[in-house]
Amino acid sequence: MKISSFKWLFGRNSEFWPTNMKTGMLAWVGHRLSGLVLVAYVFLHLSFISTASMAEDGADFNALMETTSQPLFVAMDFLLVIVVIYHAMNGLRVVLFDLGVGIRRQKLVFWVTMAIAAVLIVGGLLAIWHLVFPAGGA
């Protein structure tokens, strides 16, 4: 591995967002980081469920579900939701640009996808609110 300078970063950036260094760079770094986090999560997810699904009667699995429905875990799930939604919406934007859709209005497209992401995230927050704060909810 050799990184002689940070030129690779700028090079990559200029490849896809030539006139949009700041927003595009941020979006890309965020996309890469979120992608790596998600890969790590997949393996975490599988290892948790695999240890819990050993018992044929499902007792271990139910215990795990019981544990992970506690407020702290639901709150952590919500962090995952944010990461997934950001990655998915920014990924959608990347795909659109590669298809030639919206490149001329890239800033607008970025903020529209982020607005959709925000709406989805708020929707998710509303859905889990009463699980994180049982006293205040339904």
Next chain:
Amino acid sequence: MAEQRIATSKVAGTWAWAFQRLSAVLLIVFLALHLLAAHFIGVGEETGEEPLITFDEVSVRLDQMLYIVVDIGMLSMVLLHGLNGLRTVMFDFDMFVKRKKLIDVALWVVGMATLIWGVVILLPFITGG
């Protein structure tokens, strides 16, 4: 930087690039199905209690071929997309570019092993409950 840097897209290949897009779009569909199946359909309906996922409920779902196919399909796409993404990032950082063949084989082995692992995890739900 004395030497010219070869674009990552050339190292990783056009197929990998195209496939990353295809699997991305498919993943949005799978994610929607997954959320719908795991958290909205049927869960806690009979009891009216908090939507807690239970072994029995998952077993009932996994008695249906459709759920098995969707689950395995989703895991395959996640692994292909995730590991292919990892490959892109590594080559982009000039990691293992000279060992491309080895990395490709290693990632396929990891991917297939993980897919089998995932299917093994489903087995208790399919047979039990």
